[in-house]
Amino acid sequence: MLDIPVTAIKGIGTVKAGILKSEAGIETVEDLLYYTPRRYLDRSNVKRIIDVFNEEEVTVSGTVISSRTVRAGKMFFQVDISDGTDILSGIFFGGLNFFEKVFIPGENVIFSGKINVNRRKQIVHPDFDFFDGDSNSMPVNTGRIIPLYRSSMNLKKYGFDSRGFRRVISNALNVYSSNLSEFLDIDILKKYSLPDITRAISGIHFPDSAEHAEQSRKRLAFNEVFSLQYFLLLNKKIIRMKDIKPAAKPDLEFLRKFISALPFKLTDDQMRVIEEIKSDIISASPMNRLLQGDVGAGKTVVALGTALIHISMNRQAALMAPTEILAKQHYENASRYLPAEIKCALLTGSTPAKEKNKIYNELADGSISLVIGTHALIQPSVTFYNLGYIIIDEQHRFGVEQRGIMRTKGISTDLLVMTATPIPRSLSMTLYGDMDVSYIKQKPTDRLVIKTLAFTEDRLPGVYRSIRNYIEQGRQVYYVLPLIDESDKTDLKSATETYNHLKNEIFPDKEIALIHSRLTEKEKYETMNRFKDGVVDILVSTTVIEVGIDVPNASIIVIEHAERFGLSQLHQLRGRVGRGRHQSFCILVHKPELSDDASERIKIMAETDDGFLIAEKDLMLRGSGQLVGTRQHGANDFEFTDIARDYDIIVSARQEAQSIVHKISPEKIKTGIDIIETENRVFAGLRTKRILQILS
Numbered sequence: 001m002l003d004i005p006v007t008a009i010k011g012i013g014t015v016k017a018g019i020l021k022s023e024a025g026i027e028t029v030e031d032l033l034y035y036t037p038r039r040y041l042d043r044s045n046v047k048r049i050i051d052v053f054n055e056e057e058v059t060v061s062g063t064v065i066s067s068r069t070v071r072a073g074k075m076f077f078q079v080d081i082s083d084g085t086d087i088l089s090g091i092f093f094g095g096l097n098f099f100e101k102v103f104i105p106g107e108n109v110i111f112s113g114k115i116n117v118n119r120r121k122q123i124v125h126p127d128f129d130f131f132d133g134d135s136n137s138m139p140v141n142t143g144r145i146i147p148l149y150r151s152s153m154n155l156k157k158y159g160f161d162s163r164g165f166r167r168v169i170s171n172a173l174n175v176y177s178s179n180l181s182e183f184l185d186i187d188i189l190k191k192y193s194l195p196d197i198t199r200a201i202s203g204i205h206f207p208d209s210a211e212h213a214e215q216s217r218k219r220l221a222f223n224e225v226f227s228l229q230y231f232l233l234l235n236k237k238i239i240r241m242k243d244i245k246p247a248a249k250p251d252l253e254f255l256r257k258f259i260s261a262l263p264f265k266l267t268d269d270q271m272r273v274i275e276e277i278k279s280d281i282i283s284a285s286p287m288n289r290l291l292q293g294d295v296g297a298g299k300t301v302v303a304l305g306t307a308l309i310h311i312s313m314n315r316q317a318a319l320m321a322p323t324e325i326l327a328k329q330h331y332e333n334a335s336r337y338l339p340a341e342i343k344c345a346l347l348t349g350s351t352p353a354k355e356k357n358k359i360y361n362e363l364a365d366g367s368i369s370l371v372i373g374t375h376a377l378i379q380p381s382v383t384f385y386n387l388g389y390i391i392i393d394e395q396h397r398f399g400v401e402q403r404g405i406m407r408t409k410g411i412s413t414d415l416l417v418m419t420a421t422p423i424p425r426s427l428s429m430t431l432y433g434d435m436d437v438s439y440i441k442q443k444p445t446d447r448l449v450i451k452t453l454a455f456t457e458d459r460l461p462g463v464y465r466s467i468r469n470y471i472e473q474g475r476q477v478y479y480v481l482p483l484i485d486e487s488d489k490t491d492l493k494s495a496t497e498t499y500n501h502l503k504n505e506i507f508p509d510k511e512i513a514l515i516h517s518r519l520t521e522k523e524k525y526e527t528m529n530r531f532k533d534g535v536v537d538i539l540v541s542t543t544v545i546e547v548g549i550d551v552p553n554a555s556i557i558v559i560e561h562a563e564r565f566g567l568s569q570l571h572q573l574r575g576r577v578g579r580g581r582h583q584s585f586c587i588l589v590h591k592p593e594l595s596d597d598a599s600e601r602i603k604i605m606a607e608t609d610d611g612f613l614i615a616e617k618d619l620m621l622r623g624s625g626q627l628v629g630t631r632q633h634g635a636n637d638f639e640f641t642d643i644a645r646d647y648d649i650i651v652s653a654r655q656e657a658q659s660i661v662h663k664i665s666p667e668k669i670k671t672g673i674d675i676i677e678t679e680n681r682v683f684a685g686l687r688t689k690r691i692l693q694i695l696s
């Protein structure tokens with residue numbers, strides 16, 4: 001393995017090693033070899049400035065010779081670069097201070113964009129990047145792809161600009177690349193035409209061609225997904241084998257009665273999911289299931305109905321929601337739909353102490369069958385007589401630890417986590433590979449499709465008129481803005497400002513309320529309740545309104561600056577309406593000029609109400625334009641895998657991992673042989689650090 005300190009590399013002493021560690025997290029030779037270029041410069045494609053022509057999309061490179069702020073009408077920043085053949089200007093509007101700092105004469109830059117030739121050759125808002133002039137002479141070498149690495153002031157100070165990284169990485173490759181151990185069978189490599197690990201690692205740094213770079217990335221993406229899946233699936237197998245639940249003989253009459261007493265007919269999807277959960281509950285190993293369903297799909301009844309399966313066996317169930325408002329809403333639903341003889345309790349932070357103690361006692365002695373609450377449920381004072389079932393709503397709002405703590409309150413409990421944020425298939429396969437997934441795709445059939453309309457800001461007076469019209473028919477309105485307060489930095493309207501405007505000038509005769517994240521939980525709760533009770537006509541807010549909030553009489557949602565919101569976010573917001581018997585509307589108000597992406601988002605919103613489709617599109621929009629090596633590196637992100645584009649890799653890597661895990665004999669697991677030992681060929685390919693980050 002390459003788990004040796006970077007000081008083993010020629011050119012890296014202890015001081016430099018310290019900088020690499022603190023600035024880039026590089027400690028071992030392996031870390032260094034996996035320090036992926038942030039992009040490549042294909043020098044065979046760089047044009048000489050003298051050769052560019054008007055309207056052409058090009059990449060040029062050169063040295064900054066001068067820069068200045070120009071005040072001619074609109075202020076802009078101009079950077080002149082030369083490559084020895086001619087001069088070209090980069091023109092930037094806005095952010096003048098920033099550009100002044102980065103474009104220092106003598107720096108070597110790359111500009112990409114569309115050429116505009118009038119008095120001079122220029123590119124307006126070029127994509128730009130800096131590089132070190134290691135080829136000494138301009139114009140640059142041709143016919144080679146050069147890796148550019150992330151760096152920082154400090155790294156640069158110690159010689160780690162792209163050029164410095166290239167030097168040490170190529171040293172590391174020369175000495176150590178043969179120590180990279182191949183852990184995938186040659187058959188697998190052949191089957192998917194993947195390069196071996198040595199060729200992949202060298203190809204990610206010094207590719208022979210763009211294709212080689214992409215093949216190398218794919219190979220490393222395969223490693224990444226394969227290892228993660230291997231972990232998840234093996235873990236699942238171990239849990240399945242070790243954790244045997246007591247035999248379950250539920251009385252299904254409870255569930256049948258519950259379903260037939262509902263004031264509506266469950267959809268086929270709801271029925272199917274109930275069946276899936278039922279067989280998990282009856283099976284010998286604990287359930288670990290993710291329920292995905294768009295907002296308003298009706299997940300809560302499924303949760304309540306399946307809780308009855310446990311309750312019929314004298315086991316307890318707990319339903320945890322991220323906020324008091326949602327917990328209370330679930331509690332109200334439970335009280336409405338569950339048979340009266342089943343004892344339910346609501347436990348939140350604001351439950352009075354005396355009441356809390358009573359609940360603690362009744363949970364411990366088993367007289368409460370179903371407890372619904374917030375984080376208050378994971379407090380140490382909460383103990384159960386016989387907790388069999390944990391349901392977590394809006395699971396992304398809870399951490400892994402919180403789920404873990406909850407699970408310790410029972411033995412071999414079944415776990416159902418629910419989410420209204422549909423996750424594209426590729427993503428749920430990677431992140432939730434150890435879970436079984438259920439989907440509710442249909443909406444209850446009595447729902448009318450929400451009509452989504454988009455208007456430019458100048459149409460607001462008309463929007464106000466129709467809002468008034470609907471309020472006068474008794475409906476209520478959500479009114480969403482991106483910011484709480486005005487800000488000098490942007491010309492965005494704020495919630496506070498809009499609230500005042502609507503209240504004082506447009507709807508002085510109506511009840512308007514304001515809600516945002518700076519209010520206390522209690523204030524939010526009270527305002528939300530006044531809206532639920534129909535006292536408030538228009539609720540002005542930022543995006544804080546709860547995903548799951550259910551106010552059927554609210555049939556209009558206006559979203560101003562719709563161009564500022566992501567696609568999934570717009571869809572989530574829209575899900576607040578369309579929950580009652582009235583026709584609902586989602587009105588997207590936007591600036592007249594839209595970026596291509598923003599207008600695409602608004603178009604998709606108007607075209608479809610399918611949360612799963614929207615999640616896929618969202619991923620594509622956000623994921624597109626990410627060329628090899630240009631990916632952002634967030635802790636929860638893969639290093640090499642592009643979830644938007646690598647669906648095939650994800651599916652095949654998962655399949656291969658599955659087939660290996662499948663072959664591990666039950667004896668091995670039972671006898672407790674250290675799986676890590678026996679399967680160390682798989683772990684040889686793990687970047688353990690990354691995997692742990694992804695899992696956390």
Ligand code: ADP
Nearest residue numbers: 264265266267294295296297298299300301444
């Ligand atoms: P979510 O999946 O967003 O959590 P909820 O469970 O809050 O959705 O359900 C939204 C509303 O739809 C609730 O008022 C619920 O009672 C109602 N509902 C659930 N299932 C059906 C159905 N099959 N037919 C009609 N209404 C339903």
Ligand code: MG
Nearest residue numbers: 299300393548
């Ligand atoms: Mg919900």
